[in-house]
Amino acid sequence: MAEYNRVSECVGLITLRNPPVNALSAAVRQGIVDTVQRALSDPNVKSVVICGQNGIFCGGADIKEFGSNMTGPPLIPMIHAIESANKPVVAAIEGSALGGGLELALGCHYRIAHSKARLGLPEVSLGLLPAAGGSQRLPRLIGVPAALNLITTGRHVTAAEALQLGIVDQVTDHNTVDAAVKFALSVAGRSLDPRRISTHPCPQQPDLDALFEEVMQKVRQSARGAIAPIACVQAVRAAATLPYAQGMERERELMATLFTSGQARALQYCFFAERAVGRWRMPSGARWDTSKPRPVHKAAVIGLGTMGRGITVALAQTGLSVIAVETQEKQLMEAKQAISGMLERGAKRRGVAPALDGVIYSQNIQAVADVDLVIEAVFEDIALKTKVFQQLSAVCKPGTLLCTNTSALDVDQLASETPNPELVVGMHFFAPAHVMKLLEVVYGPRSSPQAVATAMQLGKKMGKASVAVGNCRGFVGNRMLKPYIEEAFFLLEEGATPELVDQALEEFGFPMGVFRMSDLSGLDVGWRVRKGDGLVEPGTASGRSARIRQGRRYSPLGDLLCEEGRFGQKTGRGWYQYDKPGSRVARSDPWLHSFLGAYRAQHGLVARRIDHQEVLERCLYALINEGFHILDDGIAAGPEDIDVIYVSGYGWPRHRGGPMFYANMVGLAKVLERLEHYQQLHPEVPHLQPSSLLRRLVASGSPPIHKWGEAIKKLHSQL
Numbered sequence: 001m002a003e004y005n006r007v008s009e010c011v012g013l014i015t016l017r018n019p020p021v022n023a024l025s026a027a028v029r030q031g032i033v034d035t036v037q038r039a040l041s042d043p044n045v046k047s048v049v050i051c052g053q054n055g056i057f058c059g060g061a062d063i064k065e066f067g068s069n070m071t072g073p074p075l076i077p078m079i080h081a082i083e084s085a086n087k088p089v090v091a092a093i094e095g096s097a098l099g100g101g102l103e104l105a106l107g108c109h110y111r112i113a114h115s116k117a118r119l120g121l122p123e124v125s126l127g128l129l130p131a132a133g134g135s136q137r138l139p140r141l142i143g144v145p146a147a148l149n150l151i152t153t154g155r156h157v158t159a160a161e162a163l164q165l166g167i168v169d170q171v172t173d174h175n176t177v178d179a180a181v182k183f184a185l186s187v188a189g190r191s192l193d194p195r196r197i198s199t200h201p202c203p204q205q206p207d208l209d210a211l212f213e214e215v216m217q218k219v220r221q222s223a224r225g226a227i228a229p230i231a232c233v234q235a236v237r238a239a240a241t242l243p244y245a246q247g248m249e250r251e252r253e254l255m256a257t258l259f260t261s262g263q264a265r266a267l268q269y270c271f272f273a274e275r276a277v278g279r280w281r282m283p284s285g286a287r288w289d290t291s292k293p294r295p296v297h298k299a300a301v302i303g304l305g306t307m308g309r310g311i312t313v314a315l316a317q318t319g320l321s322v323i324a325v326e327t328q329e330k331q332l333m334e335a336k337q338a339i340s341g342m343l344e345r346g347a348k349r350r351g352v353a354p355a356l357d358g359v360i361y362s363q364n365i366q367a368v369a370d371v372d373l374v375i376e377a378v379f380e381d382i383a384l385k386t387k388v389f390q391q392l393s394a395v396c397k398p399g400t401l402l403c404t405n406t407s408a409l410d411v412d413q414l415a416s417e418t419p420n421p422e423l424v425v426g427m428h429f430f431a432p433a434h435v436m437k438l439l440e441v442v443y444g445p446r447s448s449p450q451a452v453a454t455a456m457q458l459g460k461k462m463g464k465a466s467v468a469v470g471n472c473r474g475f476v477g478n479r480m481l482k483p484y485i486e487e488a489f490f491l492l493e494e495g496a497t498p499e500l501v502d503q504a505l506e507e508f509g510f511p512m513g514v515f516r517m518s519d520l521s522g523l524d525v526g527w528r529v530r531k532g533d534g535l536v537e538p539g540t541a542s543g544r545s546a547r548i549r550q551g552r553r554y555s556p557l558g559d560l561l562c563e564e565g566r567f568g569q570k571t572g573r574g575w576y577q578y579d580k581p582g583s584r585v586a587r588s589d590p591w592l593h594s595f596l597g598a599y600r601a602q603h604g605l606v607a608r609r610i611d612h613q614e615v616l617e618r619c620l621y622a623l624i625n626e627g628f629h630i631l632d633d634g635i636a637a638g639p640e641d642i643d644v645i646y647v648s649g650y651g652w653p654r655h656r657g658g659p660m661f662y663a664n665m666v667g668l669a670k671v672l673e674r675l676e677h678y679q680q681l682h683p684e685v686p687h688l689q690p691s692s693l694l695r696r697l698v699a700s701g702s703p704p705i706h707k708w709g710e711a712i713k714k715l716h717s718q719l
């Protein structure tokens with residue numbers, strides 16, 4: 001797993017071999033130990049180069065090993081042996097040097113990077129810290145502020161930035177290994193004392209305490225309950241204030257706490273889940289590896305409201321040429337201005353030229369005749385969308401993929417309005433579409449695997465976490481959101497306040513509780529949907545029967561607020577009050593509290609004390625329960641799909657892994673028991689009725705989440 005060669009007569013070349021990213025598995029670590037020893041004991045070898053095969057230096061420790069008993073030589077003494085070597089060791093960095101990979105490079109005496117390489121210590125995003133000496137060496141090399149920034153954010157830097165920071169000694173546009181060998185020859189015989197980073201003191205920093213105080217505060221605020229960023233700050237503080245050996249001891253202690261934490265397990269699960277959703281499969285048996293995407297060179301967006309504009313920007317930024325269609329001239333001109341502005345700002349942030357010429361604007365749907373794929377983003381109205389789909393079917397060249405950005409309408413119904421339903425899929429973006437990571441690719445029974453493959457590939461190109469899901473009301477994300485919101489409404493009826501519910505959810509780790517989120521997205525959105533469903537009844541009926549609609553408990557609270565014109569931030573009033581319409585700072589509203597009091601009195605409801613635990617159990621377990629229904633229905637292929645959707649699109653705290661992972665951590669039996677408990681108390685609430693899949697999983701011994709797929713298949717075959 002580490003190959004040894006002698007090159008240029010006196011350079012020992014060690015090549016890490018562990019595809020695809022040369023992760024530091026036990027075998028690779030053993031290989032490094034053996035080959036370094038061989039190079040150091042060979043009198044003909046004057047210097048050593050370490051590189052990785054296939055254009056990548058090293059993706060870090062092997063994350064797959066974390067869950068098991070670690071064997072093989074540990075990283076810390078291995079890196080220490082390299083740093084202590086009496087011959088210069090040069091790291092030749094191509095592709096990536098991340099985590100343990102960069103820590104290995106920091107143990108080398110010199111680092112040469114290719115100009116396209118990226119370097120970083122992303123352990124924090126896996127719930128860890130750079131504990132192979134990285135938290136102690138990096139601050140000594142580049143200073144405390146820069147090291148804090150890299151280690152607490154986990155961001156990857158370019159070779160140019162790494163050179164500027166002093167992480168690498170040289171950047172090359174040519175063959176990195178050749179450059180490193182040449183460099184290794186040039187430094188053979190030089191004193192290595194100044195090159196051993198662990199022997200350096202940390203560069204002096206004025207007001208060290210104030211700096212750490214400030215960073216710790218910032219990290220606590222943005223971490224929302226995640227423990228790794230805090231441990232990262234503590235480890236760097238040890239580097240800045242303690243001798244190296246004591247700093248390493250502190251690094252070890254902090255890592256020991258993180259390593260076995262539920263947060264590290266959750267974050268590592270997220271890492272693999274994000275990759276697993278790319279290996280999509282459909283109930284028909286179609287799969288990612290047997291379905292070839294069609295090439296997409298030219299795309300079109302129909303309808304340039306908020307969503308259409310964001311989608312146009314996301315497409316143009318991938319380098320596609322885009323036809324953006326809006327039938328009204330005024331709206332088209334406004335959209336053009338807005339899209340150009342977004343493209344310019346995005347390009348400035350990324351340091352590239354804006355793709356302004358990539359977008360052609362038109363009022364005429366005929367302009368899309370030769371595109372490969374269309375994304376329809378007109379108003380959420382089935383009649384309007386049907387008309388657009390019929391027009392597109394007549395105008396587009398044969399084989400053009402027709403995608404709808406609907407968030408609520410039936411993709412199958414739209415597909416059935418076209419002569420080629422196999423070419424229709426949903427592409428459900430989230431606002432703002434050029435920023436939000438999530439994309440639900442919605443297939444119907446007649447969508448072809450090729451159409452799904454094409455939409456998934458396009459999503460990947462746009463940098464989205466793309467998840468293929470089946471067609472149903474609300475797809476996956478919004479379907480699960482419904483019981484979560486309804487439970488929050490019921491809690492208000494029973495005595496909670498929006499502040500209490502939001503605080504419980506925000507302490508859990510959501511960036512916004514359900515009511516602050518509702519104020520942000522607009523209460524009128526749900527009102528319109530409930531009206532469409534025939535749930536909204538005007539009038540002042542009171543009592544229990546007024547709160548049972550279509551045979552189930554219903555809370556009209558949201559409707560009543562809308563009748564008052566309280567649509568949230570945009571009107572300056574909603575579940576909270578705001579200084580003015582459009583303002584973002586939510587303040588508690590005495591009006592709302594007396595309104596809730598009057599509402600309860602009118603309906604004969606007696607307010608009771610509700611604690612955070614009940615808020616979490618009722619809102620989150622109702623949402624999770626719907627997730628089990630979704631799995632049972634085959635709408636999501638596995639729990640990873642649901643978790644990626646919730647973490648990347650709905651603010652579920654990443655360090656809790658997603659709702660299904662959370663259920664697995666809490667224990668399926670406990671989730672079932674609490675749902676049964678609440679269902680007994682609220683028999684008129686169907687979403688508290690435990691899903692049969694949850695019951696069956698508990699009955700079969702609550703298998704761990706990575707075995708759910710097998711268990712679900714087995715349980716289905718027994719039905």
Ligand SMILES: CC/C=C\CC(=O)SCCNC(=O)CCNC(=O)[C@H](O)C(C)(C)COP(=O)(O)OP(=O)(O)OC[C@H]1O[C@@H](n2cnc3c(N)ncnc32)[C@H](O)[C@@H]1OP(=O)(O)O
Pocket residue numbers: 020021023059060061062063064075096098099100101122123126128130131132272275276
């Ligand atoms: C004492 C502790 C010391 C050190 C701690 C650490 O080092 S923790 C690990 C730190 N490293 C990372 O966080 C890097 C993780 N990897 C990545 O960011 C990307 O994979 C990378 C290297 C930039 C490559 O990206 P790319 O888009 O090209 O590939 P992809 O992400 O799809 O990965 C390809 C397959 O490789 C698997 N993989 C990647 N990194 C690791 C790893 N460190 N350990 C194990 N496996 C890894 C990844 O899961 C993919 O597998 P697949 O089966 O194809 O889905």
